[in-house]
Amino acid sequence: MRFQQGENQSLLQSALAQSIRLPHSCCNGTCRTCMCKLDAGAIAYQIEWPGLTREEKEEGWILPCVAQAESDLVIDVPDAIDLKK
Ligand code: FES
Numbered sequence: 001m002r003f004q005q006g007e008n009q010s011l012l013q014s015a016l017a018q019s020i021r022l023p024h025s026c027c028n029g030t031c032r033t034c035m036c037k038l039d040a041g042a043i044a045y046q047i048e049w050p051g052l053t054r055e056e057k058e059e060g061w062i063l064p065c066v067a068q069a070e071s072d073l074v075i076d077v078p079d080a081i082d083l084k085k
Pocket of ligand 1: 023024025026027028029030031032033034035051063064065066
């Protein structure tokens, strides 16, 4: 599944806008429902304190509901659903 980062959108918002459903709930970086692994690329957060520990960040976990791509990314979201199919 592929999607484009939308301007001024989070990764989650971008995916949903392109009919790719990623797990989510709060959409503000606290509940961790959207937490997934970043396998490649770089992100920046839209908020100062996303709900991840330093260790989780070092292990590659991200919160796509409050993250934006800074490069092409590969994220691992086993529960993603392509609603176009
Ligand atoms: S949806 Fe709650 S932290 Fe991302």
